[in-house]
Amino acid sequence: MKLYGYFRSSATYRVRIALNLKGIVWEPVVVDLRATVQAQRSPEFRNLNPEGLIPVLIDGDRTFTQSLAIIEYLEETHPEPALLPRAPVERAQVRALALAIACDISPLNNSGVLNYLRSPLGLDGPTVNAWYAHWIARGFEALEERSRRLSGDGRHLYGSTVTLADVCLVPQMFNARRFNCDVTPYPTLRAICAHLESLPAFAQAAPEVQPDAAPA
Ligand SMILES: N[C@@H](CCC(=O)N[C@@H](CS)C(=O)NCC(=O)O)C(=O)O
DSSP states (O other), X not given: OEEEEOTTOHHHHHHHHHHHHTTXXXXXXXXXXXXXXXXXXXXXXXXXXXXXXXXXXXETTEEEESHHHHHHHHHHHSOSSOXXXXXXXXXXXXXXXXXXXXXXXXXXXXXXXHHHHHTTTXXXXXXXXXXXXXXXXXHHHHHHHHHHHHBSSSSSSSBTSOOHHHHHHHHHHHHHHHTTOOOXXXXXXXXXXHHHHTSHHHHXXXXXXXXXXXXX
């Protein structure tokens, strides 16, 4: 499989983790998102994904977009290890956690949104950072509360095995730290991420070890 992505794209990071967890061999194709490059807007890439967003997964002659749809495709084609519990109630709870991150927090902090706030809207750096931190805090406060209720062992967001919720949490925590958000108010989320980041599938998916990682 080929994964079109960028090292610090959190949506790509989710898919890297899922591919690694399932032991799938994959090849990265770099789509440079830097404002000076914007490879996602090139006609070649838009031909692949008219939304101009990464990640894009290629499996044979099929093209898949949207990180959660990609991960559910992987879940259905490579069921082990399962990232969703079997029971419908539990599946819904795990999906709700994943969607809280991928649909409620992440889109507000996407690079395209932040760039638009800067130009043409003209917001300065500190104001854009305040926007970012606000939506992280609002989302993480709720997730911290939910994790206290739903984590089975303080090492996973839901229950005591790795789920789709964990696959979404770690990249969002990476992003929050990258933007210098204060994550001290979320000790449960930090403990969960510390455990998950130590697992090989997560460690090998980390932005800093990707071939396109830029020096800090
Ligand atoms: N809902 C999409 C979001 C994808 C997304 O926002 N990707 C970002 C990188 S994390 C992107 O391609 N940004 C480029 C842009 O906005 O121009 C998914 O989960 O795949």
